[in-house]
Each structure stands twice: as C-alpha cells, then as structure tokens.
Amino acid sequence: MSARRWVAVATATVLAAGSAALAGAGSAHATGEPGETGEKGGARAVVLRTDLDVALANKSVHVPLALSLNEVSAPQSARKTALTASLDGVDGGRRFTVLRAEVADAVAAVEGGKAESSATLAKARVHVPGLPRLGLIELEKVSAKAVCEAGRTPLASATLPGTVTVLGKRVRLTSNGPTEVKVPGVGEVRLDLSKTETTSRTAVATALQLSVSVNPLKLNVAAVEGTVTLVEARCEAPGVQKQQGERQQEAAVPEEDSGAGAGVEPQGERGEPGEKEQVANLAETGGDSATPYVAAGAVALLGVGAGAVLLSRRRKS
CATH class of the missing domain: 1.10.287 (Helix Hairpins)
Structure with a gap:
C-alpha cells in the first residue's frame, strides 16, 4: 500500500x-x-364525613356518630360509588340512614408524575338522629377536585348549586362568607362554602362543611352537635424526576473549597x-x-x- x-x-x-x-x-x-423519584405523592377523596355527638335520653347517653362514605386514597388508583350510609344503635335500636344519593362518586389516582382526586355528590339528602323525616340538608349537586403535578402549581376547585334546603328551609348560597340557618324549635346550622387551599405541593378542596346544633323542640331526646363534611378532595404532588x-x-x-476565606479567589x-x-x-x-x-x-x-x-x-x- x-x-x-x-x-x-x-x-x-x-x-x-x-x-x-x-x-x-x-x-x-x-x-x-x-x-430516582422523590416522594411518591398521594391523593384522597371522600363524599361524606361526619364527626357528630348524639346525646340521647336527656343527654345521659352520648353516642359518637363518626362515619365516612366512599373514602378512597392512592398511590394505587381507587374509586367508590356507594349511594347510602347507615348506622345502627342511634335511633331506638333501628338502622338509621345518614345519607341517600343518586350519585356519590369518589376517585383518587397517582400516575405519570401526577396525583389527582375528585368527589361528586348529586340528588342527595343528609339526615341526623332526632329528625327522621326532616333532612339536615338537601342538595342538587356538589363536586370538588384537586390536581397536584410534579413541578407545577397545584390546583383545587369546588362547585356548588345556587340553593340548598337546610332543615326544611330553602337557602340561597353566596360567596360572601358562611351562611347561618336557624329554625325555631329545631336547631341551627352554619354552612362554610367552597373552601380551597394550596401550597407548593399540596391542594385541598372542600365543597361544603356544616356546623350542626340540633335539638328538636328542646326535648333532649336526640340532641346532635358536631360537623358534617360533604365532598372533599386532597392531593400531594410526587417528587420531580x-x-x-x-x-x-x-x-x-466543582465543589467549593470549604477552607477558602476572605481574599482567597476560588480556582x-x-x-x-x-x-x-x-x-x-x-x-x-x-x-x-x-x-x-x-x-x-x-x-x-x-x-x-x-x-x-x-x-x-x-x-x-
């Protein structure tokens, strides 16, 4: 060559x-x-949660009424759609239905760098002991949604109907603040509307929260006090990959020289x-x-x- x-x-x-x-x-x-991925993130949703104290027989007996309907959580995707929530032992030994609805849906999922949850309640009626025929609240539809995506600002939103029925009284909902409903001889209810909160990685949306104080005709047969939460969604963003x-x-x-002091110029x-x-x-x-x-x-x-x-x-x- x-x-x-x-x-x-x-x-x-x-x-x-x-x-x-x-x-x-x-x-x-x-x-x-x-x-390596940081925290996996999480999502949670619930249609109904109660934290009530039921006082029976002139307040000599107290029964806690704490329950939740369609509460789901992730990382694993989950969904529940039960339409009723009932309890035993708070209505003279009979089964007591706290909630009936035509739609009661809760979904939570974490996948693809995103955590997301939502809850919807429609054509619903909530009861408390002592008021078997009169509903605590009746509503057409409420929903809440929370979305937390890695590296992005979390989002929280809630939607409400224009009016609801509380203790048999038609009430118009406004965004000006809490709504108080007082019915003589029955009790009073305070409604906190559409609460949302976000941080750099988390979001919470609650459609309705009711503060309840009910004592029909002040007979002390079944006095009920506490809170009822309707439709809540939460999430926490996964770590950034x-x-x-x-x-x-x-x-x-290059790492900075830990021994460098004043007057010493870094290489x-x-x-x-x-x-x-x-x-x-x-x-x-x-x-x-x-x-x-x-x-x-x-x-x-x-x-x-x-x-x-x-x-x-x-x-x-």
Whole structure:
C-alpha cells in the first residue's frame, strides 16, 4: 500500500472511531433513563364525613356518630360509588340512614408524575338522629377536585348549586362568607362554602362543611352537635424526576473549597480551569473520558503516516 493511501485509510479510521465514540456519548446524555423519584405523592377523596355527638335520653347517653362514605386514597388508583350510609344503635335500636344519593362518586389516582382526586355528590339528602323525616340538608349537586403535578402549581376547585334546603328551609348560597340557618324549635346550622387551599405541593378542596346544633323542640331526646363534611378532595404532588444526564452534570460541578476565606479567589474564576472543570466542559459538549485518548491516537497515527510519506520520497530521490 502506498504511503498516501495508508495515511488516508488511517485518517478515515480514526475519524470514524472518534465519531462513533462521540455519538454514543451524545445519545446517553440525550436519552438518559429517569433517575430516582422523590416522594411518591398521594391523593384522597371522600363524599361524606361526619364527626357528630348524639346525646340521647336527656343527654345521659352520648353516642359518637363518626362515619365516612366512599373514602378512597392512592398511590394505587381507587374509586367508590356507594349511594347510602347507615348506622345502627342511634335511633331506638333501628338502622338509621345518614345519607341517600343518586350519585356519590369518589376517585383518587397517582400516575405519570401526577396525583389527582375528585368527589361528586348529586340528588342527595343528609339526615341526623332526632329528625327522621326532616333532612339536615338537601342538595342538587356538589363536586370538588384537586390536581397536584410534579413541578407545577397545584390546583383545587369546588362547585356548588345556587340553593340548598337546610332543615326544611330553602337557602340561597353566596360567596360572601358562611351562611347561618336557624329554625325555631329545631336547631341551627352554619354552612362554610367552597373552601380551597394550596401550597407548593399540596391542594385541598372542600365543597361544603356544616356546623350542626340540633335539638328538636328542646326535648333532649336526640340532641346532635358536631360537623358534617360533604365532598372533599386532597392531593400531594410526587417528587420531580431527574434525568441521568442532569445527575452527571450535577456531579461534574466543582465543589467549593470549604477552607477558602476572605481574599482567597476560588480556582476557575482566574481563567485557570482545574481538572473538574474540564470534565464539566466535556459533559456539556457530549464527550466523555475516552475523548482525549481518541484525539491522542489520531495525532499519533497521522504522525506515523507523515513519516511514511517522507521515507517514500527519500527512497525515490
């Protein structure tokens, strides 16, 4: 093989090897696998929750009325759609129905970097002991939703009907603040409407919360006090995932010298990059630790080729 042809083949081989190495490094940075995930996040929803105290027989007996309907939680996706909630032992030994509804839906899920929950209640009527025929509240439809996505601002929302019926009294709901309903001889109810709260990673939406104080005709047969929550959704965003390339670049950033004090200029700011800075520059351009060796090999092969050309010319002369 002539000297010139040998040089051409050697050069092409070196350039091909260098291109393959750089291409491999570039693809690793561009399509790095997801890194370790932080907190998995969570979501929770509930249609009805009660925290009531039922005083029976002139308040000589107290029965806690604490229950929840269609309460679900994630990371594992979950959904419940039961339409009634009942209790035993608070209505003269008979089964007592606290809630009846045509729609009672609660959903919670965490997947794809997003935690989301929602709850809906429609055509519903809530009862408390002592008022078997008169509903504590009747409503058409309420809903709440919370969405928490990694790296984004959480969202919380709730929707309410224009009017509801409380203790048999038609009440118009407004956004001006809590609504109080007083019915002589029956009791009073305070409604806190559409409460939402968000932080950097969490969201909570509550459609309705009722503060209840009921004592029909003040007979002390079944006096009820406490709170009733209707339709609530909560979520917490999962941790942000990091790509493999991002973690490599973070590892390549030079650490500050803990012993540097006043008047000592950190290395690198004077235009004299250290070894760690060189590694960081290689990471930014897509190269890796093999790049200097590939370049050195190319220079060596080109030098050998040039020597072969000079030797050939001398022989001809």
